[in-house]
Each structure stands twice: as structure tokens, then as C-alpha cells.
Amino acid sequence: MPEQSPQPAVTPRFRPVLDRFAPYKPGKKPSAQDGPGYKLSSNESPYGPLPSVAAAIAAAAGSANRYPDNNAVELTEAIAARHGVPAAHVAVGCGSVGLVQQLLEAVCDPGAEVLYAWRSFEAYPYLADLAGGTSVRVPLRGEGHDLDAMAAAITPATRLIFVCTPNNPTGTIVDRGELGRFLDQVPADCLVVLDEAYVQYVRDPAAPDGVEMYRDRPNVAVLRTFSKAYGLAGLRVGYLIGPEPVAAAARKTMLTFTVSTVAQAAAIASLAAESELMERVDAVVAERQRVRDALLAMGWAVPPTEANFVWLRLGADTVNFAAACDRAGISTRPFADEGVRVSIGEVAANDVFLEVAQAYPGRA
Numbered sequence: 001m002p003e004q005s006p007q008p009a010v011t012p013r014f015r016p017v018l019d020r021f022a023p024y025k026p027g028k029k030p031s032a033q034d035g036p037g038y039k040l041s042s043n044e045s046p047y048g049p050l051p052s053v054a055a056a057i058a059a060a061a062g063s064a065n066r067y068p069d070n071n072a073v074e075l076t077e078a079i080a081a082r083h084g085v086p087a088a089h090v091a092v093g094c095g096s097v098g099l100v101q102q103l104l105e106a107v108c109d110p111g112a113e114v115l116y117a118w119r120s121f122e123a124y125p126y127l128a129d130l131a132g133g134t135s136v137r138v139p140l141r142g143e144g145h146d147l148d149a150m151a152a153a154i155t156p157a158t159r160l161i162f163v164c165t166p167n168n169p170t171g172t173i174v175d176r177g178e179l180g181r182f183l184d185q186v187p188a189d190c191l192v193v194l195d196e197a198y199v200q201y202v203r204d205p206a207a208p209d210g211v212e213m214y215r216d217r218p219n220v221a222v223l224r225t226f227s228k229a230y231g232l233a234g235l236r237v238g239y240l241i242g243p244e245p246v247a248a249a250a251r252k253t254m255l256t257f258t259v260s261t262v263a264q265a266a267a268i269a270s271l272a273a274e275s276e277l278m279e280r281v282d283a284v285v286a287e288r289q290r291v292r293d294a295l296l297a298m299g300w301a302v303p304p305t306e307a308n309f310v311w312l313r314l315g316a317d318t319v320n321f322a323a324a325c326d327r328a329g330i331s332t333r334p335f336a337d338e339g340v341r342v343s344i345g346e347v348a349a350n351d352v353f354l355e356v357a358q359a360y361p362g363r364a
């Protein structure tokens, strides 16, 4: 083996903003030595692709020598038809995270402020930083958005507001009426993005439907994804529905060919199989209810959740509790000193989680 050359005194120069980023930590795999091990750390679907979707994936793989359709015409039309909107109001991306980045790239000139609740989805601060935006974070009130405080935090420099409903990681929704009153206060030249990654799991009738709310509001757009309820997290495809100029801006900033041929085919097949997929979503919702009820009966405080996860605000106990789950073969998503987010998985996984919660001393 050649000898390692000595460390050079000067390294390539990177943007200082990168110093703020911790290296990406993927959702943990369970590390217990015995037992099956369950991954409840990334809010994935516990189900593999439906046979019809797997067949579409296999068929699309046969044309992997060709570039994807950069305009994703067939998928865009399928999404538009599904929601009853013009195809010009749809933009696709590499997951809805891809669209978060596309939108930030589209609005962030130097000095642009990006407003969101905190804690919320971790991609917002990181991608806002990367785009050169200035994050303005408004603390949650209880476990939900404080829309009054967010309205008060708007300045002439605010270019983009994220409203994550249900909120990751707390699971709470914003109330439709409150959201409407909030949107009335946002200046027309400031974009509001409703991140509805978990919308298929929502059962509370007070929840907003972003696709309805955007229709008469030229500065509102919605993000949806195939990653969660549709079970395609590994294929990376999400979409935006919004007014034509917003969708057009998101298309301009998309990395060329970012949604693969296989991802497009899988998404189209998933829309065709939607009723079958929604049966699975119903099963997860039933499990969510069972898990939350069991936790409440044990004396845990669990905010109402409309997503496929529960949130335990454990504070200083967070890392301890996550370690106890880990020893039992369950990986979770701890946010040190704040709380633990635990995805709803298969019944057996949820049972193991509930056993850990039952045995844990000094429940929250």
C-alpha cells in the first residue's frame, strides 16, 4: 500500500455555511442483537410495494439506459387528474424534500427570510441555510403551530413560510379556520407552503386540505409525497400543487432528470392502486389509535397525532428512553433534550415499543 501523504496545510475552501451542518444522520436501524429488530425512526410504511407497483418498477427498470422524462408528463397528468387541478399547477421533485429545496432556490435572494415553526421538519433549516436564506423560527405553542406568533414574525423580507401539518415530529395539525385567518395576514408576495407529507393519515375533520386552500390563494402551495402513505420512500418522488407561477418556478430550479424513470412509473402505478394503498393507511391509523390509547392508559402524555407516529416529550430523559427502545430492538428518532418520535409500524413492532414504554420508570 502506498504511504499516506502528509495532511496538506491548505484544504479546498468551502462555504462557511457548511460548518453549521452536522453530517447527515440517517434514521437508525435497530441495533439489538436478538429479536427481529424494527425500524420506527423514519416514518416509513411498514409495507413493501403492492404487486402492481412492484411490476411497474420492474418494467421501468428495463429502460434504465434511457434518461427519464424530464417533464414527467404522464405522472404530472396523473397527479393533476387525481386532484382535479390543471397540469400546469403541478411540479414534481426528488421527494418533497426536493421540492423544499427547489422552492428555497426559487425565492432566496440575499437577506430573504424563511419562516417556520420549531421544532418542525429538519430539512427546512438545513436547506434554507444552503440556499442562502435566513431562518426565522417560531417556537411551537404546546405541541402545535403558534400561527399568531408566526404572523407577528412576518417582515418585508419574509419570502417563504413553511406550515407543516401534521407537524413532524409532534404529529399535530393546524386548524383549518385558524390557518385561513393566518393566510389572510400573509403579504401577497410571500409564498406559503403547506407541507402535507402525512395528509393521508389525517382523520380530524378540523384539518385543512391544502389542495382546497390553494385554489383561491395565489401565494399558497402544497407539498405531497409518495414516500410515506404510498410506501415509496426509497424511490424519491414528491410533488407540489400550487398556482401556475409557483409550479413554474419549482420546475425551473429542479435538478434536471431528478425524478427517475422507475420513480415516475412507481408513482403512476401507486395512484392507480390508491384504494388498495388506503386500506393499508387505515390499518396504520387503527394502530396509531391503539398505541396512543395504550400510552395514555399507562400515564404517558401523548399529544393527539394525525400522522403515522407518536411524540413523547421526554426532555432530559430523551436519550435514555431511545436507548431503552434500542435495547429492545426498536429504533426511534430522538431529539436530545426534547423528545422521541416513534413511527407506527407493524403490530409486532408497536407491541415491543409499548412494552418498553410500560416498563420505563417515571413516565412523562
Ligand SMILES: *Cc1c(COP(=O)(O)O)cnc(C)c1O
Pocket: 043, 094, 095, 096, 097, 098, 121, 164, 168, 195, 197, 224, 225, 226, 227, 228, 233, 236, 237, 238
Ligand atoms: C417525510 C417528510 C417529507 C417527505 O420527504 P420525501 O422527500 O418526500 O421523502 C416531507 N415533509 C415532511 C414534514 C416529512 O416528514
